[in-house]
Amino acid sequence: MSATEQRLLQVNGINLSVHSAGPAGGRVVWLLHGFPECWYSWRRQIGPLVAAGYQVFVPEMRGYGQSSAPQEVAAYDLLTLCADIQGAMDQLGHHEACVVGHDWGAPVAWHLALLEPERVKAVVAMSVPFAGRPRQPAIDSLRKHFAERFNYIVYFQTPGVAEAELDADIAHTLRLFMQGGANADLILKNKPASARLFDGVPVPTDLPRWCTADDFDVYLHTFAGRGFHGALNWYRNFERNWQRTEPLANAIVEQPALFLLGDQDPVGVLEAHTLKRMPERVPHLEQHLIAECGHWIQSEKPDEVNHFLLAFLARTYPQDSSR
Numbered sequence: 543m544s545a546t547e548q549r550l551l552q553v554n555g556i557n558l559s560v561h562s563a564g565p566a567g568g569r570v571v572w573l574l575h576g577f578p579e580c581w582y583s584w585r586r587q588i589g590p591l592v593a594a595g596y597q598v599f600v601p602e603m604r605g606y607g608q609s610s611a612p613q614e615v616a617a618y619d620l621l622t623l624c625a626d627i628q629g630a631m632d633q634l635g636h637h638e639a640c641v642v643g644h645d646w647g648a649p650v651a652w653h654l655a656l657l658e659p660e661r662v663k664a665v666v667a668m669s670v671p672f673a674g675r676p677r678q679p680a681i682d683s684l685r686k687h688f689a690e691r692f693n694y695i696v697y698f699q700t701p702g703v704a705e706a707e708l709d710a711d712i713a714h715t716l717r718l719f720m721q722g723g724a725n726a727d728l729i730l731k732n733k734p735a736s737a738r739l740f741d742g743v744p745v746p747t748d749l750p751r752w753c754t755a756d757d758f759d760v761y762l763h764t765f766a767g768r769g770f771h772g773a774l775n776w777y778r779n780f781e782r783n784w785q786r787t788e789p790l791a792n793a794i795v796e797q798p799a800l801f802l803l804g805d806q807d808p809v810g811v812l813e814a815h816t817l818k819r820m821p822e823r824v825p826h827l828e829q830h831l832i833a834e835c836g837h838w839i840q841s842e843k844p845d846e847v848n849h850f851l852l853a854f855l856a857r858t859y860p861q862d863s864s865r
Contacts, residue, residue, distance in 0.1 A: 544589045553629030556610035563588055564597035570636045573600045576645020577773050578719055580764035586844035594852055595861045605772025607764045618775040620783040623650050640859045642666040646776050656793045664859040666800040668839050669809050673819035675791045681780035692733045698777040707738050709769035716761050721746040725837050729808040752841045795824040798858035804835030
């Protein structure tokens, strides 16, 4: 991985930790991580992007690492998360950018494209598709559909409940999330509504092949001493997100867009309807399904991800901006 410079920016009422690399004057690419990840989950993309001449900016998103982690649930709604990145772009003088997001970083990337049609020239999302604002908050549908069965998002809603389980052993929690098979069990396993997240999920004995012990230490450091409260608060704003995005209800992502999904990612099952509808809201869309790949797409299949990402950037966001 290319060496990065870290800085703390005071934006939108918080301190935002941002790692950066690449040549001054290179076109700007922002990489937004998801749950429960960290800026380092983009380690295999930073070097190739820098080698292609791009300036790369990788934040520790609000609630993670050295960035601020407010206690209030409402401090993590989607437009506030977007405002963190917008404020950082303003402070750094970024008038143009490509925004790339994985997992929870993907909705932030999609909405930055909607909010910043002049500044965001291209958008890339991994694992989480976009088909516009739903007719009702997603949590309402989930609570109704999973009244008798376990659902991880419903389980995450009450502050303190999921924290008690996830914070009890952070290393154990991260190992369970990182394992591809266990991740599918976490999301799709059929069990009673009264169950906990890890009930019935096999405990992995080894790290996944894409995560070394040194890599794992970086993930551990992200959550050490703070736990998962801030990260979980992202899940507790579905109703607030729905309310605050009403002005964007009919908005279309007009920029060139790339969407990547692993063929073994359980999100593909959960978001099947959204995937079908996505071209209606993202008309200039390029999609690729990556074989033998789970949810942690940029870590599991970095060569494939980098191939599609760099090819997309070369066509839609080249270094020679006059093209």
